[in-house]
Amino acid sequence: MKYKTRTDLALEVRESFPEDDVEIKGVILTEDIDKKNKIRVSTVVIKDEAGSRAMERPIGTYITIEAPELNNSSDDYHRSVSHYIAKNLKKLTGKLYRDEILVVGLGNREVTPDALGPQVVDNLFVTRHLIREFGDEFKEKNHLGNVSAI
Incomplete structure (x- = not known):
């Protein structure tokens, strides 16, 4: 019997493809790396049904923020991480501030x-x-x- 890895993170699904730079139709992966603060923001956008089938996830935008120093860092580091979280939430919510x-x-x-x-x-x-x-x-x-x- 062949076992399949199950993960909630779209980024992990994307990274599970055998070739590093393989293009997946209907999927866009972008990364923003803050080397100074060691923060990585990875965004996986599943644009259409082809991408949804390949990734086994619904169409949408999936953001993973990796902050390995979060447990043992200063308030400045926490502010930097908070900045990335806020920035990405604003991208996701767009003009929702007018709505409830x-x-x-x-x-x-x-x-x-x-x-x-x-x-x-x-x-x-x-x-x-x-x-x-x-x-x-x-x-x-x-x-x-x-x-x-x-």
Whole structure:
């Protein structure tokens, strides 16, 4: 019986192809490497059905941020990583700031590897209640998005 590796990361699927520089129809891979901070941002864009079949993933954009020094680094390093996360979230969300956004913090805050979702929600600036209370003029004046979280 032949076994197949299963991974959630589109980047790992892309890297599993036997030839390093093989072109996969319908898939674009880009990398941004910050050598100073040792941060790598890899973006896999699955553009069409051919790419979806080859990658065994739905059409979409998949971003992996590798920050190997995250556990034992300074606040400056954490700011650099946060910058890359924010920059890529802005690319993904486009003009969503005009819409309502619901952030779902999935995970178990009591289990370290699974605690990211709840920690993100704990640190969000949730604005839905403010906009309901003070209206759209308040939202526009303060350049706020309409963010809810659970």
